[in-house]
Structures are given as C-alpha cells and as structure tokens.
Amino acid sequence: MPERNRFTGKMEPSIRDYDLSEALDLVDRRFGIDTLMRDLTAPRDRLVAAYYKQSRKGYEHYHRDASMHYALCEGEDYDHDGLYAQARAVIALARRTGAKRILEIGCGQAFNARHVAQELPGVEVMGLDLMQDHADRANARAAEAGLSNFHAAQGSFTAFPQDAGQFDIIFAVETLCYADRDEIDSIAGHLFDHLVPGGHFMMHDGIRKADWDDYPRDLQTAHVLNELCMAVTNDFFSEGEWEAALVRAGFVDITTEDLSQQTLGTVRRIARMGVLYTTRWKYRLMMRFVPKYLARNSVSGLLSIFALFGSAKEPDVRKGIVKYLLVTARKPE
Numbered sequence: 001m002p003e004r005n006r007f008t009g010k011m012e013p014s015i016r017d018y019d020l021s022e023a024l025d026l027v028d029r030r031f032g033i034d035t036l037m038r039d040l041t042a043p044r045d046r047l048v049a050a051y052y053k054q055s056r057k058g059y060e061h062y063h064r065d066a067s068m069h070y071a072l073c074e075g076e077d078y079d080h081d082g083l084y085a086q087a088r089a090v091i092a093l094a095r096r097t098g099a100k101r102i103l104e105i106g107c108g109q110a111f112n113a114r115h116v117a118q119e120l121p122g123v124e125v126m127g128l129d130l131m132q133d134h135a136d137r138a139n140a141r142a143a144e145a146g147l148s149n150f151h152a153a154q155g156s157f158t159a160f161p162q163d164a165g166q167f168d169i170i171f172a173v174e175t176l177c178y179a180d181r182d183e184i185d186s187i188a189g190h191l192f193d194h195l196v197p198g199g200h201f202m203m204h205d206g207i208r209k210a211d212w213d214d215y216p217r218d219l220q221t222a223h224v225l226n227e228l229c230m231a232v233t234n235d236f237f238s239e240g241e242w243e244a245a246l247v248r249a250g251f252v253d254i255t256t257e258d259l260s261q262q263t264l265g266t267v268r269r270i271a272r273m274g275v276l277y278t279t280r281w282k283y284r285l286m287m288r289f290v291p292k293y294l295a296r297n298s299v300s301g302l303l304s305i306f307a308l309f310g311s312a313k314e315p316d317v318r319k320g321i322v323k324y325l326l327v328t329a330r331k332p333e
Contacts, residue, residue: 015271015305015312020218023306027225027299030278036225036299048178051231051293052108052131065141066109069174069204070266070324078265085262086173086204087115089326093200094120099168103128103160103194106175110138110152117142117150126167127152128160157187166194171202176242177232184241188249195331201251202328203242204259208321210239215321223307223321229299242327251329260308260317260324267305271312274302 018026027033056066071082090112094102100123104113107127117125127138129152138152153161157179170191179187191201212220227236243254277298305312310319317323 015268015275015302018275018312020222020306020311023302023312024218024222026278027302031296031299033221033225036228036296047233048231049131052134065111066137067111068108069112070263072259072262072324073265074262076264076268078269082262082265083111084115086171087112087119089204090116090169090171090202091119093202093328094123094169097168097198097200099123099200101165101167101196102126102169102171103164103167105155105157105170105172105191106130106178107138107152108134108175109141110134110150112171112173113152114138114142114145114147114150117147118145121149123149125150126164128155128164130154130156158183158190160190160194164194166196167199168196169200169202170195173204174206176203177205177227177236178234179237180234181237181241184237184245185248188242188245188251192249192251192331197331198333199331200328201246201331202326204324204326206236206322207242207325208236208238209323212238212321219306219310219321222303226300226303226307229296231293236322239323239325243329246327246329250332252332253328253330255328257326257328258317258323259326260320263308263324264315267308268312270301271305274298274300278302 024033027036067083069083069086071078071080072085073079073082090102093099094116102113102116102120102123103126104110104116105128107113107129110127110129113125113127117123127135127150129135129138132154135152135154142150142152155161155164157176176187195201208223209215224235243256246254277295305315306320307322308320308324309315309317310321
C-alpha cells in the first residue's frame with residue numbers, strides 16, 4: 001500500500017508492496033533482463049565513463065553536493081547526515097593518528113575528501129579519480145568553498161600522479177568494486193607503497209557474501225543486475241578477498257566491520273525512487289528523455305534492498321546476498 005514520503009509529504013508507491021519475484025518482473029517488463037545483461041557487459045572503462053557522465057545530473061539531484069555513496073544511518077530511516085559517516089571515520093582516524101596527508105582514491109567529485117579537508121584545515125587532502133571531469137569539478141567545488149588544503153587529480157588505482165608521494169591515510173568509498181579481480185594484488189601493493197610507515201588504509205564497499213552460490217537464483221540475478229546497472233561488470237569481490245590481498249602486500253592490523261544494517265534507510269529511499277520511476281506514468285514518460293545509464297539507476301534502486309536484506313517487506317541482513325563492509329589496515333612502522 002502507498003506510504004507517505006517524509007521529505008515531500010506525498011503518498012507514493014511502497015517497495016514493501018513487492019516481493020523479489022515481483023520486483024524482477026517489473027524490471028523485466030520495463031527494461032528487459034536479457035537486454036540489461038547483454039548491454040551492460042561492455043568493456044569496463046568505456047562503460048564506467050559513460051555511466052558516470054550520464055548519471056552526473058542524477059547524483060547531483062540526489063544530493064546537491066554530488067555524493068555518490070550510501071548514507072549510513074542508525075535506525076531504519078534515511079537521514080542526509082548519514083552521507084558524512086564515511087568521511088567522519090577518516091577524520092576520526094586522522095585525529096587519532098596525527099595524519100598530515102590524506103588521499104581518497106576513486107573520489108568522484110570528492111564529496112568525502114572535501115568534507116575531510118573542511119574539518120581538518122591543517123591537513124593536505126588529495127582526491128584521485130579516473131575521470132578528468134570529476135577531478136575538475138571537485139577542484140571547482142573546493143575553490144568555491146575556499147578549501148585551500150584540497151586538490152584533485154586524474155589517476156587510477158595503480159597509477160597515481162608522479163608527484164603524489166606518500167600519505168598517512170588512503171581511503172576509498174564504494175569504488176574498489178570497479179577494480180578488475182586480476183589487479184587486486186597490484187592495487188594492494190600500490191596502496192602499500194604510497195603509505196608512509198605506520199600509515200593506514202580504509203575502504204567502505206559492497207562485498208558478496210562468502211556463500212554467495214548457496215543463495216536462491218532469483219537473489220543472485222537481482223544483485224547481478226544491481227551491479228551491472230551501476231557499471232560494475234566484473235562482479236563485486238567476495239568476503240575475504242581484499243583482506244587476503246592486503247596481507248600479501250604486507251599490511252597488518254587488518255580489521256573488518258559489517259555496516260550493512262546502517263544502509264537500510266538509504267536502500268529504502270532509493271527503492272522508493274526505483275518504484276516511482278518504473279510504475280508511475282509521469283516518471284516513466286520522463287525516463288524516455290534521459291540517458292539510458294541514468295535511467296537504469298532505477299533498477300539498482302529497486303533491487304539493492306533485496307541484495308542487502310533479502311526482502312523489502314521484512315528486511316533482514318542475514319538474508320541478504322551482499323554486505324556493506326568497512327575494511328581497515330596499517331602499514332608496519
């Protein structure tokens with residue numbers, strides 16, 4: 001049954017009205033599951049660039065400061081303040097360790113890195129992104145905010161600018177899911193090399209559960225579509241893969257924290273948007289005039305609650321097929 005949107009006050013369709021099979025049927029009718037599976041397995045770099053270029057307006061509409069990640073909220077309700085949770089974890093670590101240089105990889109328009117720079121004015125903060133447009137926009141936003149201690153540059157997970165040097169903290173928010181599986185050791189080693197002795201690495205990301213193959217086929221399909229519609233063509237990494245790579249690279253004090261429950265408010269919010277854009281005629285009409293990758297964000301919105309919680313009616317992290325994890329590690333002194 002419809003529920004009231006607490007931000008607009010309007011009555012809207014509810015994701016709670018759909019079970020997984022009904023949600024997949026809705027995706028199939030609106031987009032064609034076979035079409036999505038075929039179209040969204042293009043070469044990664046080309047697909048990722050097209051996805052972010054076409055999705056930029058959507059992200060900026062979602063949050064005016066261009067956040068591109070999950071808000072982490074206590075309880076079941078979405079709160080914009082939760083968008084700062086990942087950056088606050090970095091800030092707390094920086095204050096505890098006395099960090100002077102911090103790098104965010106895969107920063108997008110650097111929502112997180114810019115907030116870190118704002119809260120830590122005596123710290124040099126750098127953002128790195130594959131897309132030059134993202135770096136340019138991040139620098140423009142920082143200049144507008146008067147953040148003289150922040151700058152962004154173009155680069156990849158294994159190709160930092162030559163003058164990047166070493167950092168006290170390197171962090172990544174929902175970006176390493178785009179890495180090629182065969183690059184994981186190269187990335188871990190590159191991060192290790194660019195940290196000072198005693199420096200820290202921190203990543204927030206979606207990770208497939210270790211027993212992924214034991215879950216129902218429909219749930220696996222839902223999450224594969226969720227990945228593909230976010231331009232992740234290589235599959236999310238599985239539990240333990242990053243931790244093992246960090247060990248091989250020489251990191252110590254590796255910890256993993258499951259933050260999945262804190263995503264519930266976010267996935268309910270984006271699921272509601274997914275329902276709107278796939279069921280309401282005026283939204284469906286609008287979708288005809290937006291780029292296809294932006295339109296397909298509605299698929300991820302619709303299905304992400306099932307991937308993380310197994311059900312929209314009775315969400316339970318134990319029934320989800322993926323987790324949202326915080327992984328931290330330290331380079332030895």
